[in-house]
Amino acid sequence: MYSSFNRSLRAAPKHAQLLKRVKTHVPRAYKNQSAAVNLLDHCLELHYNGTSMHLNYVWLRDHCRSDFSFNAKTNQRNLDSASIDLGIRPVGTELEDGHLLLRWPDDHVTRYNLSWLSENSYEGKRKSTVQPRMLWNSETYSKANVLPAKWDKFMSCDSVLKQFLQNYLLYGIAFVQDVPATVEATEAVTNRVSLIRETTYGRMWCFTSDFSRGDTAYSQLALDRHTDTSYFHEPCGIQVFHCLKHEGTGGRTLLVDGFYAAEKLREQSPDSFELLTQIPIKHEYVENTGDHRNHMRGIGPLLEVYPWNKELYIIRYNNYDRSVINTIPHNVVQSWYVAHRELTRELRNPENELWVKLSPGTVVFIDNWRVMHGRESFTGLRQLCGCYLTRDDVLSKARGFGLQA
Ligand SMILES: C[N+](C)(C)CCCC[C@H](N)C(=O)O
Ligand SMILES: O=C(O)CCC(=O)C(=O)O
């Protein structure tokens, strides 16, 4: 069944000798110190470090980290998974020195570190969160006393950037102060974090209340809390704002932790929470102004959770840009509106509102998959510049610093 395998690339015979080749039956159970293995009909059962894992046999062959199966330099799989016999079972197993050794019918030997298995198994993953977060309302955020980064150190010192990214991951917002009030400096601060995501608004944008675009953002009107670019299938991961100038009144920025509100909903009204994770909703951006012709549409539920651990990872909430609901029957529409109302009530709880007046020099990074922003109406000339980032790039940067993201 592994006829295409190159025998010379198989695991060293040293390991092979450790494994008794069992022709007629497979040993049922092995125990050593804190680990125990059982070969069940459809999977291998491994007890290790307080976790009981059920590891599918094809999976065990597929995730083999031998040189033959996996390229450790590129971190890519060499093995053609489609060539694995779907009925495969190991013909020999052994627990040795914190490792699980498996011999396959073609004599190939797979050697798993038990800690690697407990970290990477379904059971292990179910227990852990993908991204640790500190959910906040205005009081808890203020009490946390999260310090902003300062421009000089932020631009030159990696530990300051790392701390900034940690704050961003935990709270979904992070500030840099003392930034020169220019688009160029704002761009430099952003580039220090990651790649800028160009959209129809430009790469770096600078806007004021001139209705140059067909969107309320380009007015002096108040904007209720929302996430941006809900009309993309992948909404932008981060929004960066820098207020370069404001000669007038009002115009404060509103920030609300959408996950704090959504978790309240999950506690108080689990059915409504679940409905919001299941009903796909359209958001649209239709623009016909001057030279601008845009028609964007994104479809996705208001809340999305990882299926294996139910951890929330995105909220799309923009009542301005939400499009026609016509994909669900009326009785579900009614329940959806009830659920939307419950979530909205929580999002609008004044205790959850963090109001800040952005002023020249302060750049704010907002997790647009989690934290909502809005603004108070204003008078006078107000100029805001900023840009969007893609979430994957920012998370990658954070992981590069060893942060859990
Ligand atoms: C930020 N900037 C002014 C460039 C664009 C604003 C986009 C506004 C849009 N309604 C949305 O919520 O996505
Ligand atoms: O003007 C503001 O403070 C923010 C407007 C807004 O929501 C946006 O540009 O995305």
Ligand SMILES: [Fe+2]
């Ligand atoms: Fe916005």
